Amino acid sequence: xxxxxxxxxxxxxxxxxxxxxxxxxxxxxxxxxxxxxxxxxxxxxxxxxxxxxxxxxxxxxxxxxxxxxxxxxxxxxxxxxxxxxxxxxxxxxxxxx
Numbered sequence: 001x002x003x004x005x006x007x008x009x010x011x012x013x014x015x016x017x018x019x020x021x022x023x024x025x026x027x028x029x030x031x032x033x034x035x036x037x038x039x040x041x042x043x044x045x046x047x048x049x050x051x052x053x054x055x056x057x058x059x060x061x062x063x064x065x066x067x068x069x070x071x072x073x074x075x076x077x078x079x080x081x082x083x084x085x086x087x088x089x090x091x092x093x094x095x096x097x
Contacts, residue, residue: 028072031069032069047086049064049067052085056081066082076092
């Protein structure tokens with residue numbers, strides 16, 4: 001017997017794509033991971049947000065935006081500067097969809 005629910009048997013990614021939410025969800029997931037990694041490095045190096053901002057040549061508010069897991073509008077330049085201040089580098093790669 002065939003189900004009347006069109007989502008049974010489909011993946012969650014398919015559902016999000018059908019609802020036009022997949023891109024937004026992926027952006028937020030990626031930003032959450034990056035924000036978490038940056039926060040961990042800041043804590044490991046015993047730096048303050050103010051210290052990171054000064055080393056990056058930016059404001060504390062900009063660092064707060066960088067560490068905000070919901071804010072996906074961070075530029076690659078900002079990510080790169082933050083990574084360098086923390087002794088890290090950014091690695092981005094394209095993968096099959």
